[in-house]
Amino acid sequence: MLLSKTEPAAPQTINAEGNSPFVLICEHASNRMPEVLGNLGLSAADLDRHIAYDIGAANTARILSKLLNAPLILQSYSRLAYDCNRPPEAEGAMPEISEVTPIPGNKNLSAEAKLARVNQIYRPFQNAIAAFLDHRAAHNLRAIPVSIHSFTKLYKGKERSVELGLLFDRDAWLANLLVKSFPGFNTQLNEPYGPKDGVMHLMNLHAAPRALHHLMIEIRNDLIESERGQQQWAQRLSIPLQQAAAKLGEKK
């Protein structure tokens, strides 16, 4: 087994009964590694970098969950163990190199080692989201998956000027509603990356096949490193999201 009984399950659900139409998701919430994987051959300093998780995203999502009274599903383990926004086919699912850093513990994984990560990290997380959405559907309740991410300012030596990315693939409704809601911040649709970069896996898995509105929110991580920034951004995001929810009206 990859995870022992004393380690947390891959999916953590907070505020499951929250009555917001938004279902918050944070797949890159944590830099925790399954004990048996050690540090994957990385230094502790590397495990604190953006390659291991989305800095500031989990706490921003937790605050936003409170402000919206929205459920939040977080992944307990680092994306270096398994990146839950990538399918098992993708090289980035269990990356041998992340940005420019080789990940020794991901090199030449056997099929069995890959399947252990798929079956104990990726699948339980996706199953928790699917079950949550099934439950909402059976009760005729709306569900709009919104994932909270952060990105690094300096990537492969280049600076990114975008501060807030609103990413979508098959449904632009929520992104279009929000794009003018952050005056003074460099807000872009499908930047600093988008569907063609393979980053919409989770939304394509859960939102598109169910024809749900969706949004992937990417905040530049220097803006939400501090608790103050996390508070500010959760507040800033909550206002247009609540306005969008108000536009939906009653379901059925």
Added chain:
Amino acid sequence: MLLSKTEPAAPQTINAEGNSPFVLICEHASNRMPEVLGNLGLSAADLDRHIAYDIGAANTARILSKLLNAPLILQSYSRLAYDCNRPPEAEGAMPEISEVTPIPGNKNLSAEAKLARVNQIYRPFQNAIAAFLDHRAAHNLRAIPVSIHSFTKLYKGKERSVELGLLFDRDAWLANLLVKSFPGFNTQLNEPYGPKDGVMHLMNLHAAPRALHHLMIEIRNDLIESERGQQQWAQRLSIPLQQAAAKLGEKK
């Protein structure tokens, strides 16, 4: 429980070790009802109609599975209990009316009744497909989901002239390869219905998020009612599918 221990599990997998890149799927294989649902208030004659299952599809798929040495995953229960090509959100998942026939046993289902069907028919079937694809991915083996369906010639009083439909959503590769392969038959892309009609759910759930080639094959059911027609169509389909497989080359 919806299904008793003496009833078959929702997914049935045949020829799991088959080495074809194609992974055959037949979600409307059977008109069997879970015992506890009885006939959903329908006559036995109605349960033999296309509203309950895709006439001829399962047997055509079984023969094709042998000809291609391809795995085949079939659903054991009628689409009137749960239509595995629809998400739980869709009205067609547990239809109150199918074509023009009211389905009394699907009327005003409680959330609990819906969830029992989702959890015991829909999810185990989708999970079996997902696990199969995960296994292929971990072993660096190709997987091209191909689902086998049939459609009725007379629908809501109108005759359909199309005989073979090649349906796709996000990837046209296989459909385009096959479209000229059936001389003498009225073959159409995304007919008699297509992505806008919500019929690509299963492919959008399994193929699109993994960036897999895919194809949904729809054969007019008068052509595959008989065993002879099933044999002919399985043979007819196997040839261009094998030619397509040969174009793929080695993975990685």
